[in-house]
Amino acid sequence: MNLQKYKVTGSIKLDKVATKEVQEDAKKKLKKVRRKLSDLQDTMYAEGKYGVLICLQGMDTSGKDSLIREVFKDINATGVEVHSFKVPTALELQHDFMWRHYIALPPKGKIGVFNRTHYENVLVTRVHPEYIFGENIPNVASLADLNDDFYHDRMERINDFENHLAKNGTIILKFFLNLSKDEQKRRLFRRLNIQEKNWKFSMADLKERKVWDKYMCCYQDLLNRTSKENAPWFVIPADDKPTARLILSKILLEELLKYNFKEPSLPAKVQAQVEEFKAQLKNE
Template identity: 60%
Template sequence: MKKIAIDDFKVTEPISLKDIPTSIDLEASEKKKDKELNKLREKLSDHQDTMYAHNKYSVLICLQGMDTAGKDSLIREVFKEFNPRGVVVHSFKTPSKLELQHDFLWRHTVCLPQRGKYGVFNRTHYENVLVTRVHPTYILGENIPGINSLDDITEEFWESRFDQINNFEKQISENGTVILKFFLHLGKEEQRQRLLRRLNKEKHNWKFSPGDLKERERWDDYQKYYEEAINKTSKPHAPWFVIPSDNKETARVLVAKAILEQMHKLKDIDEPELDEDVKKNIAFYKEILSKPETNS
């Protein structure tokens, strides 16, 4: 398999999405990619066990992408070796009435992962600067002071929202949450093929919605706003990675490798030392447990 430099996919300077390929050749068969992914996810699972015992860090994985980009299957395949207690997935859809009674970050804040655990956001707080920019009427439903009509939703409003997102991520990062954000970069033609497959395969028909086609008509708008969001919010403590996603197996390998490499940069994650008193008495405890049970 071709050697991969994950930092090549990390956004460290302004990018243009149209200049970034949606496909990359790993010079490996699907079988080899599956084998590589299996090794990576086992290592991730082992590392998460250690992180759980260490109990100082949590990890927030943010996944964004156009419809059919492969977010659901990526979550299933990358995290399938995790202890179920070690990872919690949240899929954010249209805000509920309760959620609309709070600020736009509230529903994400209450779902942040506990120390020692991974949280995966399938669609994220970035929907609030993506979908709402394409459909600004949604903002009116948030009942924000001073926002009474579309005319009130100015560029200053969006800049303020980006500031709030950056401050939110900085605050949780400084309190032990490792933030890794992935944009699954899908080509428009590949999306067309995937939508068509949903219609051609009866068991996948339920995934298709006519609304998918309406959103597809706004492809260029979404690309523009994704690009802006990525450029304004990719920070050293909360980096974005743009992942070529025309091939799902390739995208899964890249995301798993990126997570593992970023976690290995944290050199202070170790299993806690056993209490000295317990250490001194290990032989005694072994002796007790070595005695077979007897029926009284």
């Protein structure tokens, strides 16, 4: 599998990118990758030099929640932190638009997963610009102030933010789950038809479908402007969930292996006394 084909390295057009790919035995293959990721995270934790930030974006029903569950289930529970960002709270709106994301960053040794991310600030607010007024930003008085320049400037601030993190030991990998509108329709029907799935349905999902094309335009713009070598975007075909999970997990493994994490050695003084320590324990 050529994993680099999913990486955004130049200008892309989303309507030219496949939303469906099917890998044979994807569930079985995922189990093997999960075990390797678990071992890798243990070593990363022991080394203590890097943290990992996984950013997940995608339209409603693109499979973010189930992907998190299936990809990270074999990693030590204390080694993964998941944050799902909803509508900003009153406290969060009293700070700049990046604040709530900064305080949720993973410490060194751990994997942090943002389920919806700081990119909502140049995505949902661009489709629904009236939401910006809740931030009470100086010099933003009307919708006319929320033009392309405003959002492109925010993207530059995000690039600065991620560059700062990367230079200080955070490995950033960003994934857009590329779902087709037809597949979303099928999944929404499933939520309505299966009683135990009813709770997942929201009338807002139907509202957002009406501006699908605008969302795709905004996604395309942010992918092209914010995929950087130290914080790349990967576009994952999401119509087949098992394959999407496998592709993402393989990319994650491949990218993390580049860092050649190593467990630290015992200090020389302690190493010289190992046999003595063994003897003490044996003679207790």
